[in-house]
Amino acid sequence: MQTPTLFALLLLLILVAYGTGFSRAVAAARTSGGLRKLASLPSYYGLHTALWCGLPALLLLGTWLAFDDAIIRALVMNGIADKPDTIAGQNLLYAQVQNLAAGHLFGEASPQVQAAAARFTELRNGSRNLQAALSLILAIGLGAFTVLRFSPQLRAREKVEKVLRGVLIACACAAIFTTVGILLSVLFESLRFFQAVPITEFLFGLHWSPQMALRADQVGSSGAFGAVPLFTGTLMVSAIAMFVAVPVGLMSAIYLAEYASKRVRTFAKPVIEILAGVPTVVYGFFAALTVAPFIRDLATSMGLQASSESALAAGLVMGIMIIPFVSSLSDDVINAVPQSLRDGALGLGSTKSETVRKVVIPAALPGIVGGVLLAVSRAIGETMIVVMAAGLAANLTTNPLESVTTVTVQIVTLLVGDQEFDSPKTLAAFALGLMLFLSTLVLNFIALHVVKKYREQYD
Amino acid sequence: MNTMTLDAAGQAEPVQPKAVEQDTVGTQTKVRETVGKPFCDSAKLRMRNVNVFYGEAQAIHDVSLDIGRNEVVAMIGPSGCGKSTFLRCLNRMNDTIEGCRVEGELSLDDEPIYGAKVDVVPLRARVGMVFQKPNPFPKSIYDNVAYGPKIHGIASRRAELDEIVENSLRRAGLWNEVKDRLDKPGTGLSGGQQQRLCIARAIAVSPEVILMDEPCSALDPIATARIEELIDELRENYTIAIVTHSMQQAARVSQRTAYFHLGHLVEVNDTETVFTNPQHELTEAYITGRFG
Known part of the structure; x- marks a missing residue:
């Protein structure tokens, strides 16, 4: 199953879970004598069910998408007998495999590459199916479990608010992590620069002429x-x-x-x-x-x-x-x-x-x-x-x-x-x-x- | 509103104000007039037929009042009765409010307060003001007091300035508490000390009149007692008009008390008379706590 379809399906499940939790709470309120008998308002029961249904499944999906490319690559490359020594060469080879699998490669491909491409396609399809199956099972299972475990005494509001607080913290952290990320990325590149040019020369040098020689004997090449x-x-x-x-x-x-x-x-x-x-x-x-x-x-x-x-x-x-x-x-x-x-x-x-x-x-x-x-x-x-x-x-x-x-x-x-x-x-x-x-x-x-x-x- | 009747008979010295206003409410015509002794012989400030408008709304209706030399006049009345507005007319602080218009004759030592030829800056130097909330400048204690003398060029040399600052702080009863920390910010003092600092600041420009707009409303009883004591001492040298919500305070510090009601000056009399034998039924109702 394609990932976008899976997302849509999960969203649908979350909506269903919300509706089920909500109506379950309303029904319980009716039989037990009014909303006051519930520990929280019906919408919180709905949200509680929706969160249990959606959040773990989405987290699983996210982690899967983050790591499956690297794992597939490792598996495919391990299957290739004689691969180039350099990282650049390996990258090139893997790109060839991917292109062949996607049907973009024109010209002859070596049998080794063809075999790898077949294995790549197989692994990728397997991964996608497994990911869809696991996340759907998780969503449905946890959603159903939450609905079954419903009781008017359940303090749904407190649980929902706890999750909401987590979401707020995550949003606040996003800005901080971005700043840290920018700083780190710039810092590492700068460190590479300072390996080539001494930091004292950079900070105190009086001449700026950022040229690098293409050849050693080039005129005016000194940067x-x-x-x-x-x-x-x-x-x-x-x-x-x-x-x-x-x-x-x-x-x-x-x-x-x-x-x-x-x-x-x-x-x-x-x-x-x-x-x-x-x-x-x-x-x-x-x-x-x-x-x-x-x-x-x-x-x-x-x-x-x-x-x-x-x-x-x-x-x-x-x-x-x-x-x-x-x-x-x-x-x-x-x-x-x-x-x-x-x-x-x-x-x-x-x-x-x-x-x-x-x-x-x-x-x-x-x-x-x-x-x-x-x-x-x-x-x-x-x-x-x-x-x-x-x-x-x-x-x-x-x-x-x-x-x-x-x-x-x-x-x-x-x-x-x-x-x-x-x-x-x-x-x-x-x-x-x-x-x-x-x-x-x-x-x-x-x-x-x-x-x-x-x-x-x-x- | 209670019906007001013209009843000035039976007073020891019935001084009739000239201000009589015809106020028509519905079909009934009522005559409003100030009861008691609004005028005095040695008037420092003389106000006649003062009307104040905020845009279309009239805040003060035909108020006439004298404030005598070395006298403390207290102005009391329920909230919104115009006593602060009236006080602010005396040094033209109402000029800073957009849409505020003052009519009538106001004079300080028989010189007009309002008018095209009057410069408001020297006027405000002669008529100082202390506000409801202590408002020391975010400067050192010394600079707070020295501010006025500096801008008016009263003291040119540092030694003169030092003397003025010390005298003012002494007069305000603050010197012993702050003499070791004159360079510390004035905002760091306690509320009562801040208000005394503001009084010292007002005294430092040697005004002739000090206007006080509820100077103790933000203070605790001990600080209030200290300020009231101070007002009594200041009376020797200054003319003081004080707006207050506390009738006990009015009774303690003032010689005459003016009772304002909805922009009208209802009664002015010796403070003792106002609090023991009010002439007007509205005054009586207010001081006995029936409204206000």
Whole structure:
């Protein structure tokens, strides 16, 4: 039986189990005198039966599907007498067997492969039948057992809630495991990279030129993997962005929260938040086609040298992109400052601006700092604008009019197109990713900590 | 609502307010008028025919009242009767509420409180306020008290500021408790200490009038007693208007008591008179606990 059919069948069984459990409980309630005589509501008896029917069977099916390919492969490969020594060769052979079994292989296949393919088909069909039979038997058996064991004293609700709690925990764990999984996958690739390139060279090297020689005698083949120019580039672009976003965002938040009338506020807040909805690619166009040439012309007219792709252009546009982050978060935080503090300050004869500057903003500062740090991690991770507007040249410079490159941009260029995944050039992307991941993780951690501390202050 | 009748006869000094409002409910016409002694000779604050509106709703109806120098006037009345709204008119704190409109003549030392030419900032420096909930700024104890003098430029040198802070804290009866931890946050004090800190903060700008909006409602009896004692001491130098829900408190701290009912000022009299021999039946009903 095909797996999708089996799933459908199991689903049907679960529905039937729910219905049976439910009606059984309703019937019991009728004969014993009302729902109050039952330990739980009928729907919980239904759910209880459905869970016993479905959960073990689905778990069995899941485990089976996870492991049957590996087991079949081991069995098939053991049956082949002379197989290649290398893993790659074995993979190739097994792929041949699978293709033949599926009828995709054209041309002659050796008798050895043909025999293996026959065995593969036989094993796979056997496995599928067994899996269908076992899970159906399990579902029907446990479902029927639960229905038979029904009694009005059974505390179905408690059992169902226990399972539900398990489901909730599993969902919460999914996010954590994903983070751990991402970290591990990046970490292992990075370790491979650090076997080829010393970690000190990566962290402290001043030249970035991720080339690997195809031949030993190739000209200009020496790759340089010093990540310092990338991190300074990232820092510079992010700093320019924050230089734009923090004052503008904060001041617009202050205006919205403290000065704007209700009508202006209901209109202006969504409009500012539209900025956050613009795709970053569109910001990239804007930066590359409008802002960067404008900056170059402006610099030229002032007698300065400017590249047509500059850190300044990318940083400015990125800053505009981040404004709604800063303003929206700060607005919320400023609004959360109790009115009693404003009243206190005004009651002492403060002007509106003194109240805002000396009381409201200091009170909201931890929250604002948290919001700004979240915006910084957003700026560090931003890619598209920088790809389009800042260029690819890994210049180690402090001049914002020159083109720079950032960590994210290099990751993109290293991995775009066909790449071999065992050369240091490609693996360097993972090492960069790891560094980026760690730095934004630390920033987020600090930001959340600061925001949390702020919340405690007024609750 | 009880029918109010015009009955000012039999009072020792019947001072008739000029404010008479015609209020028509159905076909019956009722005359409302404040009973007792709303006016005094040496008035610090003078309010005449004050009406306050929140949008369309009228919160205060034609209230006229004087608050004399070095006098504590208590304002009592059931919740929602407008006593806090009235108090907030005196330093224009109602300006911060959108849609709030104040009509009538209000003056401080015969200078108008409302008007296009009046700057609200110096006014609020002269008329300080203590709020229902202690609201220390999230700053150190020292900075809380020094805030007002700093923004008004009262003290320029650190030594002067230190002196003001110490004096204010002493006057508020808090100095001995906090003198060793002036740099600790004001929010870390207990509720009663926080409220005294707020009083110290208000005193630090040397106001002439202090408005107190239920200053003890969030405090325990011991802290309340401490603040009441303080109010009595402050009366020597300041004029105080206090809104309170506790009639015992009004009786303990005030010289005159004003009874508000649904936005009307029903009766003003010497505190002793109000609590022993109320002139108006509504006042009597309230202080004897028949409603409120």
